[in-house]
Amino acid sequence: MPDLRRGVRQSKKIINDDNDDAIIAPTPRRGARRGRAQAPKAPMPRPAGRGRGGRAKANQDKNVELFGARGPQLNLDVALRDQLVVGKTAENFVANDEEEGSTSPVPERVQVGNSPAYMLERKLGKGGFGQVYVGRRVTGGSGNTGPDALEVALKLEHRNGKGCNYGPPYEWQVYSALNGCYGLPMVYHKGRHGDYYILVMDKLGPSLWDVWNSSNQTLSGEMVACIAVESLSILEQLHLRGFVHGDIKPENFLLGQPGTPNEKKLYLVDLGLASKWRDTSSGNHVDYDQKPDVFRGTVRYASVHAHLGRTGSRRDDLESLAYTLIFLLKGKLPWQGFVGDNKGFLVCKKKMATSADHLCYFCPPPFKQFLEMVTNLRFDEEPNYAKLIAVFENCLVSGASLRPIRIDGALKVGQKRGRLLTDLEDTQPRKKIRLGTPANQWISVYSSRTPMKQRYYYNVKDSRLDQHVEQGKNDGIYISCVASAQNLWAVIMDAGTGFTSQVHEISPVFLRKEWIMEQWEKNYYITSLAGASNGSALVVMSKGTPYTQQSYKVSDVFPFKWINKKWKEGFVVTSMTTAGNKWAIVMSRDSSYINQVVELDFLYPSEGIHRRWENGYRITSAAANEDQAAFILSTSKRRLQDVNQETLRTTAFPCTHVKEKWSKNFYYRVAVERIENYHFALLRRVFGQNDVVYPSCHHFLEKWFRNVNQHF
Numbered sequence: 227m228p229d230l231r232r233g234v235r236q237s238k239k240i241i242n243d244d245n246d247d248a249i250i251a252p253t254p255r256r257g258a259r260r261g262r263a264q265a266p267k268a269p270m271p272r273p274a275g276r277g278r279g280g281r282a283k284a285n286q287d288k289n290v291e292l293f294g295a296r297g298p299q300l301n302l303d304v305a306l307r308d309q310l311v312v313g314k315t316a317e318n319f320v321a322n323d324e325e326e327g328s329t330s331p332v333p334e335r336v337q338v339g340n341s342p343a344y345m346l347e348r349k350l351g352k353g354g355f356g357q358v359y360v361g362r363r364v365t366g367g368s369g370n371t372g373p374d375a376l377e378v379a380l381k382l383e384h385r386n387g388k389g390c391n392y393g394p395p396y397e398w399q400v401y402s403a404l405n406g407c408y409g410l411p412m413v414y415h416k417g418r419h420g421d422y423y424i425l426v427m428d429k430l431g432p433s434l435w436d437v438w439n440s441s442n443q444t445l446s447g448e449m450v451a452c453i454a455v456e457s458l459s460i461l462e463q464l465h466l467r468g469f470v471h472g473d474i475k476p477e478n479f480l481l482g483q484p485g486t487p488n489e490k491k492l493y494l495v496d497l498g499l500a501s502k503w504r505d506t507s508s509g510n511h512v513d514y515d516q517k518p519d520v521f522r523g524t525v526r527y528a529s530v531h532a533h534l535g536r537t538g539s540r541r542d543d544l545e546s547l548a549y550t551l552i553f554l555l556k557g558k559l560p561w562q563g564f565v566g567d568n569k570g571f572l573v574c575k576k577k578m579a580t581s582a583d584h585l586c587y588f589c590p591p592p593f594k595q596f597l598e599m600v601t602n603l604r605f606d607e608e609p610n611y612a613k614l615i616a617v618f619e620n621c622l623v624s625g626a627s628l629r630p631i632r633i634d635g636a637l638k639v640g641q642k643r644g645r646l647l648t649d650l651e652d653t654q655p656r657k658k659i660r661l662g663t664p665a666n667q668w669i670s671v672y673s674s675r676t677p678m679k680q681r682y683y684y685n686v687k688d689s690r691l692d693q694h695v696e697q698g699k700n701d702g703i704y705i706s707c708v709a710s711a712q713n714l715w716a717v718i719m720d721a722g723t724g725f726t727s728q729v730h731e732i733s734p735v736f737l738r739k740e741w742i743m744e745q746w747e748k749n750y751y752i753t754s755l756a757g758a759s760n761g762s763a764l765v766v767m768s769k770g771t772p773y774t775q776q777s778y779k780v781s782d783v784f785p786f787k788w789i790n791k792k793w794k795e796g797f798v799v800t801s802m803t804t805a806g807n808k809w810a811i812v813m814s815r816d817s818s819y820i821n822q823v824v825e826l827d828f829l830y831p832s833e834g835i836h837r838r839w840e841n842g843y844r845i846t847s848a849a850a851n852e853d854q855a856a857f858i859l860s861t862s863k864r865r866l867q868d869v870n871q872e873t874l875r876t877t878a879f880p881c882t883h884v885k886e887k888w889s890k891n892f893y894y895r896v897a898v899e900r901i902e903n904y905h906f907a908l909l910r911r912v913f914g915q916n917d918v919v920y921p922s923c924h925h926f927l928e929k930w931f932r933n934v935n936q937h938f
């Protein structure tokens with residue numbers, strides 16, 4: 227661990243390039259400028275979900291047991307590997323068996339509240355949290371169905387179990403709020419018996435996983451279409467009650483009891499990951515947020531937004547439903563089989579890189595249409611359930627008795643289906659967001675500001691850099707931003723940085739610790755940096771910044787956990803970059819930013835950025851590697867929210883487009899000198915859609931020219 231407190235001055239910097247433990251307790255500058263940045267706001271509480279207290283679950287062996295109990299054991303390795311449900315921390319992956327085995331045996335006879343007494347019979351199933359048994363009524367009650375049915379399902383969770391740290395399981399609250407909802411089993415009693423929390427509910431039949439598994443691991447298009455429309459009607463009712471399910475998958479759809487009139491009826495179980503999409507008191511949609519280190523759900527079926535830690539909303543249940551349906555139809559999904567620590571990342575990347583055409587190859591056309599419709603939904607958009615149901619209209623057999631699954635709910639929802647089908651044909655398809663064909667793009671971010679001198683260079687070779695920088699310095703401008711593409715540098719220099727002195731270094735190492743520490747000792751702080759694809763780095767350090775401490779981290783994955791930890795210590799991200807797959811994040815104390823958020827995605831996170839802009843955040847750092855783009859957005863005590871910001875996405879360095887425009891009008895001759903009204907804040911190549919220039923860019927550029935004009 228390097229001791230930086232050498233020499234006369236006490237160093238204010240800390241280094242943290244690979245190891246969080248390598249931080250030296252910093253000594254803040256005495257008499258440092260007032261009003262130092264507060265730690266960013268504490269993270270917004272996530273909507274209630276599986277596991278108060280952040281419990282996570284592992285249900286890997288759930289299906290092993292189901293296979294053993296209910297169906298032929300086929301191709302277990304591939305089929306089951308992806309069934310892991312992950313949560314925030316690895317240490318939470320505790321197999322339930324051991325946990326329960328080390329506690330107390332399940333009781334033979336149970337009675338909770340004023341329920342009848344039940345004898346526990348065979349096990350119906352088991353998840354990461356609960357074990358479900360048949361309960362046979364032995365005292366009280368007389369009926370065969372409903373609250374005093376002879377046979378019920380008893381879901382037992384041990385009081386020391388993962389989900390009961392704070393008392394009864396969270397799922398109980400959700401069942402209380404949703405009891406009687408169409409498509410959910412009725413819960414009749416709940417209470418504690420001995421060491422177990424027990425739910426008494428309708429006993430149901432096999433899950434869709436069981437049915438799929440005992441049908442040669444594939445279901446007919448007709449059957450899956452029935453499942454699609456009926457599950458959509460169940461989800462509509464659940465969503466209408468203000469909840470999203472959060473864990474849609476074949477194992478959580480159950481049929482009614484075999485041999486009863488409900489044997490072809492579909493039910494949805496397991497509300498342990500359900501959360502509210504709508505605030506009960508205000509009726510407003512919950513706020514958008516992204517916490518890239520939080521994942522809840524089942525890796526194989528989770529929506530891309532869930533992988534990326536975005537607040538759950540209705541669209542996520544529908545995306546998971548799309549994967550569920552395609553799995554039931556085709557028997558597999560392209561992202562099965564990944565293993566290892568970064569399995570979640572690899573699965574998400576594959577989901578993003580798989581086009582609807584590829585995923586739905588060999589599926590009847592409605593499945594692709596459905597997938598495209600649901601993956602295009604916005605965070606708070608109300609899904610048009612009737613329209614989604616109508617997509618499957620042509621796949622359904624008309625005679626009710628011939629249908630493999632009852633679709634009573636869907637028939638109610640879809641009174642308008644005939645008309646909707648015609649509407650569907652007229653509907654203009656939205657822009658497809660997952661094309662499966664990545665392309666390189668430049669993303670440039672422009673912020674409005676008072677006029678200042680600005681200059682840019684791009685395609686700069688290592689050997690030419692010093693010359694440009696020196697010339698800039700002679701003209702009184704400093705580097706405000708750097709970027710790299712194909713081992714060439716782009717440099718923006720301007721007169722608005724407030725810096726008083728600046729040094730820079732190109733090093734073959736990403737990042738060269740010794741040089742940075744040397745400059746720290748001389749009171750320079752990192753103000754911008756860029757990494758090239760060959761692994762070299764350009765680091766710019768300046769005097770005249772407001773920072774009093776600095777820390778950086780180089781990491782193979784986007785280090786959100788580290789950022790989050792540093793936020794709590796009062797640091798904020800002040801610059802970041804990538805080289806190959808490595809990320810480098812620089813965080814500083816006493817910058818002018820107050821709150822910060824992250825937007826991380828496999829594409830340009832357009833929706834997230836717009837939502838953050840609306841809430842007063844502005845982009846203050848950006849970086850991207852071959853896979854992902856990350857944006858840091860901040861609020862500032864210097865009224866950053868008054869700054870207008872625009873982004874432009876182009877295949878080439880944006881000046882080409884600017885010049886094309888300039889060449890046709892007045893601004894061309896003076897443009898290079900007079901782009902001073904706008905500040906190229908950030909530039910970075912990013913992996914994204916294969917678009918050249920978005921229409922909004924033209925619009926923006928026009929606006930930009932108008933603004934420039936006003937200052938002449």
Ligand SMILES: Nc1ncnc2c1ncn2[C@@H]1O[C@H](COP(=O)(O)OP(=O)(O)OP(=O)(O)O)[C@@H](O)[C@H]1O
Nearest residue numbers: 285350351352353354355356358379428429430496
């Ligand atoms: N009402 C029911 N009737 C019949 N079987 C049921 C019933 N509820 C659950 N099961 C069976 O028990 C299994 C586990 O139930 P459930 O999913 O509710 O438990 P869990 O511990 O919350 O699971 P997970 O780990 O997926 O969250 C289900 O997959 C299903 O096979």
